[in-house]
Amino acid sequence: xxxxxxxxxxxxxxxxxxxxxxxxxxxxxxxxxxxxxxxxxxxxxxxxxxxxxxxxxxxxxxxxxxxxxxxxxxxxxxxxxxxxxxxxxxxxxxxxxxxxxxxxxxxxxxxxxxxxxxxxxxxxxxxxxxxxxxxxxxxxxxxxxxxxxxxxxxxxxxxxxxxxxxxxxxxxxxxxxxxxxxxxxxxxxxxxxxxxxxxxxxxxxxxxxxxxxxxxxxxxxxxxxxxxxxxxxxxxxxxxxxxxxxxxxxxxxxxxxxxxxxxxxxxxxxxxxxxxxxxxxxxxxxxxxxxxxxxxxxxxxxxxxxxxxxxxxxxxxxxxxxxxxxxxxxxxxxxxxxxxxxxxxxxxxxxxxxxxxxxxxxxxxxxxxxxxxxxxxxxxxxxxxx
Numbered sequence: 001x002x003x004x005x006x007x008x009x010x011x012x013x014x015x016x017x018x019x020x021x022x023x024x025x026x027x028x029x030x031x032x033x034x035x036x037x038x039x040x041x042x043x044x045x046x047x048x049x050x051x052x053x054x055x056x057x058x059x060x061x062x063x064x065x066x067x068x069x070x071x072x073x074x075x076x077x078x079x080x081x082x083x084x085x086x087x088x089x090x091x092x093x094x095x096x097x098x099x100x101x102x103x104x105x106x107x108x109x110x111x112x113x114x115x116x117x118x119x120x121x122x123x124x125x126x127x128x129x130x131x132x133x134x135x136x137x138x139x140x141x142x143x144x145x146x147x148x149x150x151x152x153x154x155x156x157x158x159x160x161x162x163x164x165x166x167x168x169x170x171x172x173x174x175x176x177x178x179x180x181x182x183x184x185x186x187x188x189x190x191x192x193x194x195x196x197x198x199x200x201x202x203x204x205x206x207x208x209x210x211x212x213x214x215x216x217x218x219x220x221x222x223x224x225x226x227x228x229x230x231x232x233x234x235x236x237x238x239x240x241x242x243x244x245x246x247x248x249x250x251x252x253x254x255x256x257x258x259x260x261x262x263x264x265x266x267x268x269x270x271x272x273x274x275x276x277x278x279x280x281x282x283x284x285x286x287x288x289x290x291x292x293x294x295x296x297x298x299x300x301x302x303x304x305x306x307x308x309x310x311x312x313x314x315x316x317x318x319x320x321x322x323x324x325x326x327x328x329x330x331x332x333x334x335x336x337x338x339x340x341x342x343x344x345x346x347x348x349x350x351x352x353x354x355x356x357x358x359x360x361x362x363x364x365x366x367x368x369x370x371x372x373x374x375x376x377x378x379x380x381x382x383x384x385x386x
Contacts, residue, residue, distance in 0.1 A: 023322035024376070027201045027300075030264075030366040035256045042252035053251035060258055061211055065188035069220035071212040072246035072254075073227050076175040076197025079210030080145075081108040082244060083171050083193045086222040089114045089142055095171075096136050097145040098128040099333045100352040105147055105173050106332050110341070117141070118333050120349040124289040126302070126359070127154035129351075133162050141166070146191075147173035150328070150361075151203070151268075151297035152290060153182035156190045163192075171195070174213075178204055179265045181295035188213040198250075203264050203299050204257045206250040264366065268298040271364050271373070275301055278377040284310065284384050301364040302328055303380075308357035310384065315360055317383035323376055326361030 042053050054072050062070035073079050089095060091113035097106055099118040106116040119132045128146040144163050146154040156172060163170045172190070174180070175197035180187040188194040193216065198209035212223050222239075225232050230241030257264075276287045286304035290296045305311035315325050331352045333344035346353065362376060 021322075022324040024324065024363050024368070024372055025365070026324040026326045026361060026363045028365045028367070029200050029205050031253075032256075035253055038252040038256040039249045042249040045248065047248045049247055050245045050251075051248045053248040053255065054246050057246075057251040057255050057258075058211075060255060062213065064258060064261070065186050065194075065213045067189050067213045068215045069213075069217050071220050071223045071227065072251060073210045073212060073223075073244045074246055075208050075244070076173075076195060076199060076210040077104045077108060078227065078242065078244035079175075079195030079197065079212050080105065080171065080173055081111060081242070082223045082226045083195065083212055083214075083219065084108055084112045084114070084143070085226055085239075085241075086219055087143070087169060087171075087193075092140060093142040094138060094140040095143045095145050096133055096141060098147055098352070099331045099349045100126055100149065100329055100355060101147045101173065101332060102175075102329055103332050103335055105145060106338070109145070114142070115140075115342070116332075118344070118349055118352075120351045121149075121355065123351050123355070125149065125152055125154070125291065126352075126355055127152065128159070130155045130158045130162060133159065134166075137166055137168075141168060143169045143171050145171045145173060147175070148177035148180055148187055150288065150300040150302055151176045151180055152288075153177060153180045153187050153190075153294050156182055156187070157185070160191055169193070175199075175210075176202065176299035177297055178202070179261050179295070180297045183293045189215075192216065193219060198254060201299070203268060203297055204254065204261050206246070206254040206257075209246050209250050209254060265295070265297050267366055268364065269296065271368060272296070272298045272301055274370060274373050275362060275364070275377070278373065279303065279380070282377075282381055282384055285380065298364060300326065300328060300361045302359045302361045304355070305358045305360065311358050311360050314380050314383045317379050318376065321375075321379050323363060323379065325363070327356075328359055328361050329356060331356050 058070045093114040095109045109116045126149045170191035172194040174187045174194040177187045193214040196211045198206040226241035227244040230237045230239035232238045284306045
């Protein structure tokens, strides 16, 4: 049996892997009666596809983020894929991005036939290091694509200033960071365009879904065309596009959850503070670093163990006690397909590689209790001291 080990995961490509039952999941969506009623009203309506709820969701979302336009799509991946295509990022172009992210961030670059150029991360926030960007810029560079890891903004103002200096665009992956604030500006209002995700693990979700936020109205309109197979009007196709439309029931859920996103972020920060207060007593564990000018949204709560061995000891102890955790992220440049396509290998981005072996995401969701957080901390304490 062929196995591929990747920072704590074992992938068995000829055997179905059955996930264990967990008493405490790493995350879970929170759907209220109001959310369910909103979806029911949408289902009762004329449109099951895109309709008035999608239109209203786009308007309310743009208002919340503070941009001129927003385009609802079917996933966070589409929210990054379409802007790249709309900006004519193509074969021969290069896009600077981070290796420490979910593979979709760089996959959309490859799907547009451009080349992802990885730059290492900051060791405290795990976000793209702006000090390393300029060395990676070449005559082929067309864009920079940072991600707001775990819900904290990257140094997006500085990154945009570097991009403007070199006549580049910034396509920000804000998937985990709706409502995050960077130097008094909301994520989504800083970069040329930002893609958000509303997947089940996000602070706000629509089942699956995404949103493109931008102040470039022409870019937004082109993304609207691309999301419906490139059709400018019915059966009149001016571009090659995708079926990336959001449906009205999903938009209705998004509208309902958007009304309480500030409350969700406030609760997530309180939960994070509770973890930090409990975990700071354990000397070997580093809790998330939050920059003083940022508001974190804590889609994830990643701790940093002293080394990979300790991380695995903690992970297994929690797993044995029915607590699910999350490894974020096996570096993209070490994924088999990227090794094959671009010749990337170990040692190229040492900070990302080290952090991938040491980080562990703890359960954080709206209904987790103080008692559960205390139990999780006790398990971590026991595994570190034994």
